[in-house]
Amino acid sequence: MDQAEDEVYCIGCGAKIQTTDKNQLGYTPQSALDKGLEKGEVYCQRCFRLRHYNDIAPVSLTDDDFLRLLSQIRDDDALIVYVVDMFDFNGSMIPGIHRFVGDNPVLLVGNKEDIFPKSLKRNKMKEWLKQQANLQGIRPLDVLLTSAKNLDEIEILLNTIEKYRKNRNAYVVGVTNVGKSTLINQIIRLNNGTQDLITTSRFPGTTLDKIEIPFEDGKMLIDTPGIVHEDQMAHVLTGKDLKYVSPQKTIKPSTFQLDDQQTLFFGGLGRFDYISGHGAVITYFENNLMIHRTKLSNAENFYTKHVGELLTPPDKEGLEKLPELQRHEFHLDEKSDVVIEGLGWITVPGHSTIAIWAPRGISTVVRRPLV
CATH class of the missing domain: 3.40.50.300 (P-loop containing nucleotide triphosphate hydrolases)
Structure with a gap:
């Protein structure tokens, strides 16, 4: 590119446009640059593919x-x-x-x-x-x-x-x-x-x-x-599974009447164990995320048998990327929200002992209920 074109920036990400190194920021083929300059809309190849094909490419920005x-x-x-x-x-x-x-x-x-x-x-x-x-x-x-x-x-x-x-x-x-x-x-x-x-x-x-x-x-x-x-749920999922953790519409809460020793699975991405206590728990997750109930004594076998199939996301491909679920136990004296960051939360009655499972590296938090 000549000196004038050196000053061209991608209107998608702001990177300086260059036509020489496809592995570096701002790369676009010369032909695409010429077309973009004619239209007054210049995108780097990465942003063009993201815009038109929802295709993400790694970049070298540190x-x-x-x-x-x-x-x-x-x-x-x-x-x-x-x-x-x-x-x-x-x-x-x-x-x-x-x-x-x-x-x-x-x-x-x-x-x-x-x-x-x-x-x-x-x-x-x-x-x-x-x-x-x-x-x-x-x-x-x-x-x-x-x-x-x-x-x-x-x-x-x-x-x-x-x-x-x-x-x-x-x-x-x-x-x-x-x-x-x-x-x-x-x-x-x-x-x-x-x-x-x-x-x-x-x-x-x-x-x-x-x-x-x-x-x-x-x-x-x-x-x-x-x-x-790096501790975001988005970083442990494949692109097609992100729609299950990024709500686009108002969440519709679901109520489950649980006794102790019962488990809820949130697809294959999280798990809630009601160790002791009883009453209604209210779940707040993306509306298309399937929630499955089972006995706590059967939970381990249920997960091993069904993750990637009945318990999705992740699918089989995404399962390779997903870190193993880790267990976090809490005793709740008062009604509380138990949060799997980036996935959703469960409102749990007080005087309960629960365990929440989340992919390794994803935070779990107990907070005062928002409702």
Whole structure:
């Protein structure tokens, strides 16, 4: 490419376009570049395939590259818009976030609010988010719940950013898979009618460089690359199984009347053992994830016999990628939510002893119930 073309960037991920090394960021064939320049829409090959075929390719951007980009935030006087996934809160926390923020103010945004049933109290969810952020060393100016699918809520988000940024840049930060790029796409659409400027998918790690959107005062809304958080459920599944753990519609809770020594399987991805106690447990998972009940004494054999077939996801192919399930035991004095991060949760009565099984490396958390 000549000098002018050296300045061309992929509108999907922000990587600089190059036509020489197909294994490096920003590669696109010369013929595709020529067509893209004619249309005014240049994508790297990776984003083109992701956009049209939902096909993800590995890239060479390292954790150090991500951290180097984020470290610039600390040195700027800016508002930090910190986006987390309400459905996978712990899995969407940026490790060491307080180090990147510095003294900058933080607006905490809980995304994917639309998948939660209306019975869940929003003020309670906000307060819980705030408490969890405090544990991470972050004291947000405000907490906002939003949905990238709702343009009215995007307008509220924009107005809230404007309220707090005070003529400064605003950096949007988050780990991969929290819906950050979808939020940015909606902001762009709201402002100038351009749809899907930034490549989005259910796959982790699809925005690779900063993307800047100007405010009227000349400052920028800056979309930073998603930090790869290896403890997300998305990292242990194949692409076609991700739809079972990434709800796209409002979750419909299911109630199971259980006695002690009974087990629930959540596909082949998780397991709940009611060791002692009894009563109704309520499950909150993606609506298409099959839940199977069996006796605790039969659970081990049931899993070994049926995982990858009756107990799916994963299918046989995905089973090779899935880490073994690990057991975590809890005694609950009070009614609690027991969470498998990135998969869902079970609301359990108090005075219960339970075990929760999750793929190795995936967090399990007990919290006060959201209902």
